[in-house]
Amino acid sequence: MPSLRNSSAMIIGDLPDPRRSRNGGDAGATLRSSAVLVHEQRLLLRDAMAKVLSPGQAYALVDFPNFSNVGDSAIWLGARALLEDLAGRPPAYVATIKGFNEAALTAAVGSGPILINGGGNFGDLWPAHQDLREELLRRFPGRPIIQLPQSIKFHDLGRAQRFAELGRQHGNFTLMVRDEASREFAREALGIEAPLVPDCAVYLGPQQRRATPDVATVLLLRTDEERAGVERGAFGSLENSRLVDWIEEPANLFKNAKRRARVEALMRGQFSRSARRLTLFDRLARQRLERGLAMLSEGEAVITDRLHGHILSLLLDMPHVALDNSYGKVSGYIGAWNRNYEHLRLATSVETALAGRGELAR
Template sequence: MDNKHSMISLKEKLAELLEIIPKQSHIVYADYPLYGNVGDLFIMKGTESFFKEHGIRVKNRWNPDNFPFGRKLSKDTIIVCQGGGNFGDLYPYYQNFREKVVQAYPHNRIVILPQSIYYQNEENLKQTADIFSGHPDLYIVTREKASYQIAGNAFKRNHIRLLPDMAHQLFPILPTRASSSRKLRFIRTDHEANEDLQKHMHTKSYDWNTVLSTGDRRMIACFQTLNVLNKKAGNLLPMAYMWEKYSAYIVRKAIRFFSAYESVETSRLHGHILSSLLEKENTVIDNSYGKNANYYHTWMEGLPYARILQESARKKENLPAHL
């Protein structure tokens, strides 16, 4: 196998971020995820691990619900936005937040960590490009070739990079329980589900909402409510610290859940990435707009324990809208 496609080299490649977020730099982590998408929590944990390993000093951690717009930042402070798959118009709340940050801090470097880009409406993409073009020091890091192409076409005045998902920083992850011979079918059930590829599956499957217990979901809702109330009170409570502790429990729970299976079939990108971090055999099923296939063909093709469903491979040209 070509070393450029090994899990070790994917983690090492993330060190290229130091060219734009230097060691010992001071940053604000602008939009950590405070919700129950466990894949995004793996991204957050990988991001925090990267900061720690490279001596990057996090001055503040905020999320979109409590970010203090209007607070002045020193010009040497870098604003870092969470990576993931919510860049575009499928998740307007988070995209609107990033655009507002870009407009509010024209004198600070802003780095958007590795993202997949998808717009259903080209006018929305043009609107984002108009906003982003006004910032002279904005870095958009994409996490697969299709998004890199879109960003290169749409955001010509910004700096564009291509790097793997931040969860690769967590490699290796050791299983925390013995595995059986069972196969885990981990299939998304939201609006990104690819019904054509999943329709053949009549066996029992799981998703993040079934990994989380009712108590977990209630606790997450309590965190979200407390977070809003805390902002109204002046952000007196250390919400980021409290969430770091609870989200670490959720991530450990997900690792333990996946550890129990010998192999995985999944339409969740982070079902695929987590399985690969555990070095478990896994089969990738594409999502509704090509994100999983694009990621697989950019970084994961050639891994001895990962493959893609053939129907997904034939759909790899299912790319997002572009200018």
């Protein structure tokens, strides 16, 4: 299997320090390469995480995304790489939203910090994840709880206000956000000064194509609750294209991952339940990420309304056109981090997406 994470030495060291000029200036600035953007954002991720996690410190990482969405697996694996680089050790405790156990966490981590996996589920659009976040604040008052970079979306401002009160009562909660709109919401509605931090998936570093392209354009378009008004069928006129989404996976993927994880654990001499669970989680995430990278690699270019369609295209250094999701998450993230990427075009409709694809072909 190709490496999903390149070593820091391959990326960090010979490029400019992003802390002197984050995000490459304004929209009129010089276009920038994938290598520079990814390098800068990896350094920013290390800076942000070094403030909340110490070398050698035991920690928990919860909310493993045990579902098929490739982007969430990319976030998990990027976070795993980042945290292990900084702490020098894997998490002492991991759990899904359904598998969380307070006693097991306390026994494994002691008074160490609890880190919550990042993504786009902060708010009430995906309530099960918010439920876990709130439960952690209630159960562990005063203990360091760190929310890794998220996008925020509340439809119910009453629930946002209740969360703000939970955060105040807890007293030691750190929220990291991925875009300016989320940072403003955190400040105004939640009373939290949230640092702006890139998505953890970027820490995977540059990736190699998994296949030789066999179509001109892969159309990776949402079929879930976050899809916007763009109709998938409206791209029917685009020749030599393939329409896909990545939230459905082969029926045997979990079974295969479980079998391979069991072998991995035995070869590593892992007999504790926690270590074996982490091996399974990582194996599942790697297989899902590989599936997504292979899907994108089938095209010479990509048109997508998925945030991680954009981020993984950036890591692959693939030309792509980005449309928005239902609440501006994609454009907000690009505006914060990648608006000057040389192989990216932004679009607001089928017509502008097709025009952008045409520009990338020239």
